[in-house]
Amino acid sequence: MALLEIRNVTRRFSNYTAVDNVSISVKAGEFFTLLGPSGCGKTTLLRMIAGFDLPDSGQILLDGNDMVGTPPEKRPVHTVFQTYALFPHMTVADNIAFPLKMAGKATQEIKTRVGEALESVRLPSFGNRFPHELSGGQKQRVAFARGLVNRPRLLLLDEPLGALDAKLREEMQIELINLQKELGVTFVFVTHAQDEALALSHRIAVMNHGIVEQIDEPSRIYSFPRNRFVADFIGKISMMSAQVVEAAPSHLKLDVKELGEVTAVGKAGVKTGDTGVMAIRPEQVRISHLSDEPRLKNHFPGKVHDFLYVGDVTTYIVELSNGAYIEALLPNSAPGRAKFFEVGDQVGVSWRHDAGIFLND
Amino acid sequence: MIKGVKGETKDARIARFLVGGPPLLFLLVFFVAPSLIMILTSFRFPGEFGGLAPITAPEDMTIGEYGITSEAYQFFFSDVLYAKIFLKSFLMASATTLICLVMAYPLAMLIARSEKRFRNLMVLLVVLPFASNFLIRIYAWMIILGPESGLSHFINAVLGIFGIAPITLLFSPFAVLVGMVYVHLPFMVLPLYTNLEKHDPSLLNAAQDLGANAWQRFWRVTWPLSLPGVFSGSALVFIPVLGMFAVPEILGGTGDILIGNLIKDQFLGTRDWPFGSVLSIMLTLAVLSIAGLATWFSRFATRQGTV
Numbered sequence: 001m002a003l004l005e006i007r008n009v010t011r012r013f014s015n016y017t018a019v020d021n022v023s024i025s026v027k028a029g030e031f032f033t034l035l036g037p038s039g040c041g042k043t044t045l046l047r048m049i050a051g052f053d054l055p056d057s058g059q060i061l062l063d064g065n066d067m068v069g070t071p072p073e074k075r076p077v078h079t080v081f082q083t084y085a086l087f088p089h090m091t092v093a094d095n096i097a098f099p100l101k102m103a104g105k106a107t108q109e110i111k112t113r114v115g116e117a118l119e120s121v122r123l124p125s126f127g128n129r130f131p132h133e134l135s136g137g138q139k140q141r142v143a144f145a146r147g148l149v150n151r152p153r154l155l156l157l158d159e160p161l162g163a164l165d166a167k168l169r170e171e172m173q174i175e176l177i178n179l180q181k182e183l184g185v186t187f188v189f190v191t192h193a194q195d196e197a198l199a200l201s202h203r204i205a206v207m208n209h210g211i212v213e214q215i216d217e218p219s220r221i222y223s224f225p226r227n228r229f230v231a232d233f234i235g236k237i238s239m240m241s242a243q244v245v246e247a248a249p250s251h252l253k254l255d256v257k258e259l260g261e262v263t264a265v266g267k268a269g270v271k272t273g274d275t276g277v278m279a280i281r282p283e284q285v286r287i288s289h290l291s292d293e294p295r296l297k298n299h300f301p302g303k304v305h306d307f308l309y310v311g312d313v314t315t316y317i318v319e320l321s322n323g324a325y326i327e328a329l330l331p332n333s334a335p336g337r338a339k340f341f342e343v344g345d346q347v348g349v350s351w352r353h354d355a356g357i358f359l360n361d
Numbered sequence: 362m363i364k365g366v367k368g369e370t371k372d373a374r375i376a377r378f379l380v381g382g383p384p385l386l387f388l389l390v391f392f393v394a395p396s397l398i399m400i401l402t403s404f405r406f407p408g409e410f411g412g413l414a415p416i417t418a419p420e421d422m423t424i425g426e427y428g429i430t431s432e433a434y435q436f437f438f439s440d441v442l443y444a445k446i447f448l449k450s451f452l453m454a455s456a457t458t459l460i461c462l463v464m465a466y467p468l469a470m471l472i473a474r475s476e477k478r479f480r481n482l483m484v485l486l487v488v489l490p491f492a493s494n495f496l497i498r499i500y501a502w503m504i505i506l507g508p509e510s511g512l513s514h515f516i517n518a519v520l521g522i523f524g525i526a527p528i529t530l531l532f533s534p535f536a537v538l539v540g541m542v543y544v545h546l547p548f549m550v551l552p553l554y555t556n557l558e559k560h561d562p563s564l565l566n567a568a569q570d571l572g573a574n575a576w577q578r579f580w581r582v583t584w585p586l587s588l589p590g591v592f593s594g595s596a597l598v599f600i601p602v603l604g605m606f607a608v609p610e611i612l613g614g615t616g617d618i619l620i621g622n623l624i625k626d627q628f629l630g631t632r633d634w635p636f637g638s639v640l641s642i643m644l645t646l647a648v649l650s651i652a653g654l655a656t657w658f659s660r661f662a663t664r665q666g667t668v
Binding site: 081147 | 564567569
């Protein structure tokens with residue numbers, strides 16, 4: 001049985017529907033992420049799981065029990081807030097002890113567990129400090145410790161890494177994964193950062209305008225987005241208008257406007273004659289000097305329009321003969337060189353027959 | 362008072378003196394100097410018809426005393442009556458502060474948690490009584506608490522049911538307390554509101570999320586965080602009440618005088634300026650030590666929390 005079961009939950013505000021008939025089930029021990037742009041309903045959903053908001057219809061079940069009548073303080077669910085919300089008048093130890101005190105634990109047990117919690121977030125000697133004496137990353141760790149110390153059935157994390165700089169963020173991501181693995185607590189994580197979602201989660205629910213667009217493992221979300229929104233929101237992708245000319249279970253033959261025939265990976269439910277886009281990730285696109293490569297399937301000439309050097313990789317924007325642009329990513333394997341191709345170079349781009357995906361309109 | 366700030370340019374230093382100078386000068390002339398004059402006055406003899414006796418004996422001096430003396434201090438400590446009036450004043454100030462706090466806290470919380478566009482209007486309503494004259498408002502209480510008022514009739518009617526003899530509300534310590542609370546309530550509401558309004562609502566959400574019920578959220582989060590507001594509000598009520606003479610004079614009976622009345626009498630009634638100065642100095646010392654204690658305690662409490 002799923003630990004958390006969200007069944008057909010809808011939440012309407014006066015002029016819009018924030019969460020629209022959403023059903024999600026989260027397994028015990030899972031690191032589950034709600035991903036979407038701001039206003040997609042992910043935070044509203046999180047607030048309803050925590051109990052700060054109630055669904056207009058639908059059910060939220062935890063261990064099979066409907067939580068709707070239970071106030072936040074009675075739910076075995078704790079939240080790590082975006083702003084950390086550490087109590088400024090309490091020491092780190094008192095902050096972490098707070099949920100234990102509220103639960104009426106014995107003084108000796110509180111002391112032991114606070115010590116363990118501080119240990120687990122690698123801040124063993126910080127118990128007597130006040131929040132204002134901590135750095136952003138330390139505050140973050142205290143917030144995690146406070147959320148986890150009373151071993152909630154479910155820990156909700158509301159964009160907890162949003163306020164940290166990039167470097168620290170990456171560190172905290174790794175710590176968060178380890179913490180979750182160690183303690184085995186089920187996490188429901190909310191973020192708008194797709195890279196973070198991909199890096200942390202066991203499964204992701206991509207949300208948009210109050211509905212769930214796709215629920216899947218990170219690699220499947222990335223490689224096989226169900227629709228154009230998911231494809232566009234997660235990672236970079238090039239899209240070109242296309243029509244299906246042949247639909248087989250293993251592959252699709254697409255007519256890409258003015259480019260000709262392209263083979264793409266097969267997809268259930270797609271019929272001959274469907275219109276949509278052919279989408280391809282930049283790292284799936286090979287780029288070579290035009291003369292180098294023998295003519296293959298999915299091989300098209302173009303010229304380098306622009307490039308973007310970010311250190312480890314360079315993204316080339318190639319203008320194809322039909323006027324469409326396609327992005328190709330190349331690792332910079334030659335030291336000291338920022339690029340392999342110059343703007344204006346005549347190049348060929350190609351991709352594996354199963355790299356392109358077709359997305360219906 | 363003014364400390365040099367490291368790395369400050371000359372212009373900035375001049376600017377700081379231009380800005381900080383006038384108020385500093387004002388305090389020197391109208392607070393420090395009078396206090397010194399008062400201390401000097403307390404060591405003199407009272408003049409025959411008020412004022413002070415000369416320090417050196419004039420040619421035709423036949424009665425009265427002159428020179429420097431600590432007689433006024435001896436007089437203050439020789440009679441327990443004055444200590445009693447001090448104690449009574451402190452009790453009155455404490456009771457007023459406590460009642461103001463209990464009344465102001467929910468009001469300040471209500472204002473701080475209502476919608477932003479209503480807040481300024483509500484604050485305006487709190488300070489609106491200041492628009493009419495202070496004495497008129499106190500005299501109004503004379504009517505409200507007077508023997509012919511609806512309130513008096515009602516209370517005595519209720520007491521009558523239980524066979525209790527009628528009471529008079531006016532000219533009693535109760536009337537003084539009511540007047541004191543009424544006058545000083547806004548001074549408690551405003552600092553509390555200013556403090557509560559700044560509270561981060563996510564802290565209460567966090568507390569609730571971590572298992573705190575409504576009472577625990579108040580006692581563990583709101584209350585300790587509001588202590589600075591509680592302390593400044595209490596100081597703004599306690600200190601003026603200690604020195605207040607108008608309210609006891611109008612609403613109190615003959616036995617209800619406080620330090621303020623006593624001091625006023627020494628200067629305007631009995632015309633014993635040195636003794637009036639001694640009383641003032643004692644009051645100032647008492648207030649300063651209480652303010653010092655409060656500051657220390659507030660620092661201690663806000664740093665330690667109450668958990």
